Amino acid sequence: MSTPDISTDLFLDVCGLHKRFGDNVVLAGVDLAVPRGSVITVLGKSGTGKSVFLKCLAGIVHPDLGEIRFDGQPLDAINATARTEFRRRCSYLFQSNALLDSLTALENVALPLEQTTQIPNREIRERSLEALRQLELDKHRDRYPSQLSGGMQKRLALARAIVTRPELVLFDEPTAGLDPIRRNSVFEMIVKYQRQFGFTAVLVTHDLPEALAASDQVALLDGGRMQFQGTPEAFNRSDNPTVCAFRDSAGALRDTIAALRRGETITSKEEL
Amino acid sequence: MTRALGQHTLRIVHELGDFALFTTRAFTAAIGSRKLSRRVIRAIYEQGVRCLPVIVIVGLFTGLVLGLQGYYVLTRFGSEGVLGTLVSLTLVRELAPVLAALMLVGQAGSALAAELGIQRNSEQIDALETMGASTHAYLISPRLIAALIVFPIQTTIFALVGLFGGYLSGSVVLNLQPGVYWSAVHNAVKGQDVRECYIKAAVFGILTIAICAYNGFNAHRRRSSTGARAVSASTTRAVVFSSIVVLAADYIITSLLVNQP
Numbered sequence: 001m002s003t004p005d006i007s008t009d010l011f012l013d014v015c016g017l018h019k020r021f022g023d024n025v026v027l028a029g030v031d032l033a034v035p036r037g038s039v040i041t042v043l044g045k046s047g048t049g050k051s052v053f054l055k056c057l058a059g060i061v062h063p064d065l066g067e068i069r070f071d072g073q074p075l076d077a078i079n080a081t082a083r084t085e086f087r088r089r090c091s092y093l094f095q096s097n098a099l100l101d102s103l104t105a106l107e108n109v110a111l112p113l114e115q116t117t118q119i120p121n122r123e124i125r126e127r128s129l130e131a132l133r134q135l136e137l138d139k140h141r142d143r144y145p146s147q148l149s150g151g152m153q154k155r156l157a158l159a160r161a162i163v164t165r166p167e168l169v170l171f172d173e174p175t176a177g178l179d180p181i182r183r184n185s186v187f188e189m190i191v192k193y194q195r196q197f198g199f200t201a202v203l204v205t206h207d208l209p210e211a212l213a214a215s216d217q218v219a220l221l222d223g224g225r226m227q228f229q230g231t232p233e234a235f236n237r238s239d240n241p242t243v244c245a246f247r248d249s250a251g252a253l254r255d256t257i258a259a260l261r262r263g264e265t266i267t268s269k270e271e272l
Numbered sequence: 273m274t275r276a277l278g279q280h281t282l283r284i285v286h287e288l289g290d291f292a293l294f295t296t297r298a299f300t301a302a303i304g305s306r307k308l309s310r311r312v313i314r315a316i317y318e319q320g321v322r323c324l325p326v327i328v329i330v331g332l333f334t335g336l337v338l339g340l341q342g343y344y345v346l347t348r349f350g351s352e353g354v355l356g357t358l359v360s361l362t363l364v365r366e367l368a369p370v371l372a373a374l375m376l377v378g379q380a381g382s383a384l385a386a387e388l389g390i391q392r393n394s395e396q397i398d399a400l401e402t403m404g405a406s407t408h409a410y411l412i413s414p415r416l417i418a419a420l421i422v423f424p425i426q427t428t429i430f431a432l433v434g435l436f437g438g439y440l441s442g443s444v445v446l447n448l449q450p451g452v453y454w455s456a457v458h459n460a461v462k463g464q465d466v467r468e469c470y471i472k473a474a475v476f477g478i479l480t481i482a483i484c485a486y487n488g489f490n491a492h493r494r495r496s497s498t499g500a501r502a503v504s505a506s507t508t509r510a511v512v513f514s515s516i517v518v519l520a521a522d523y524i525i526t527s528l529l530v531n532q533p
Contacts, residue, residue: 060398087404098399100391114306115405164403 017066028224302413315418335437356456359438373476381484385510388488389503423477
């Protein structure tokens, strides 16, 4: 693994995270250092365990082994106070959005404030409306998630994630299923609100160009371990074979298709 | 064989303990929960208002059949005058709490298990957990509190409609004097019977709604099925277990209360 170029102020520090489901080893000693206030993207092919890794961070999936330190405090099953504190200061944006389908857009955004704070109802409403306004959803506040488009649902999930003014936001495939224009706008939103609110962001995606443009650091998860962590520039320069294969996949596809069009026989190097 | 039996027993004991913790947590989490009353009112609507038609229909037909069967049996002994006693005690002590609970399991309980199962599948419950909300306070407590209110009311409605059904078949169809029927009802039902009826209704309410909620909430833990199949399996399991538990609890409560003066 390349030496990460990070500051000493680590907000989230993951060491040797292991997770297996039956015989399937998904994470085999994952390390990740997340500096405070940075945007860090975890890249990787589909099925390499990126979402599992993020769910381990969020406490939805319990790791078999390893340590997660949040702002210096270890997060484990015994330390319930640290986990509660983590949840208070952290938001999670699910790949599926996970919006409560029986609540309206406004109720969805207000929910974390209602359920986890003692803020007066009027202020909750104002803050929720403000979050909806920021994401241009205020006209749709009385609609249910099923009445919104995929892009709107994503923005609504983002509004719910930022309404509590979290210090850490975990984004699980925030652009999954979106067209290129919407994909760009989601990355723009993430960077914009990260700058505005100053939260630390950990993203999981396989959208390479957008991730490189939007992140302070990128990490590459493959074979159950982080194969690389560093700046986007270092990622582009890296001669790590796994990084090269991932980085050059678009060029490799172009070459393969050109060869197929010329009638050449291509032997697949890797199973899909 | 012995090993399999032991593992199965351990699994049952583990699940019973988990269920007890789940139910206790649902009650304790209600303390200080924000906007709980709004969610309780919604749950009362779901369990109460929506299930009212089926309670009324089943209650009426139960009373009609009781009146009809009871009249012909009692006529053999020349005792048709005590038809009101037979109908009222059968309804108040047994049929109203049991059948109302079974109807509520079929309608509100199955809907609850399916709803929670879908919420689990679509990561809505995970979303609540990650935002630091108490999933028990938000999803389970209102349903249990509502069950404590709704089940006794629905049981009362079932019993009253059933008594009216008995009157219809006994007095309107079979010409028993209405005064004889209602007088027998009035004399037969004592405070102890009503108390037994409400104890049963409250216990059945807590048990059935907790079982349905537990199965839906833990739909993802099923190893034999995933996705939509896990939801349907959890719903089926919830309804079957709840129905069995209602009948078993009915026997236990009856045997505990029946000998009291």
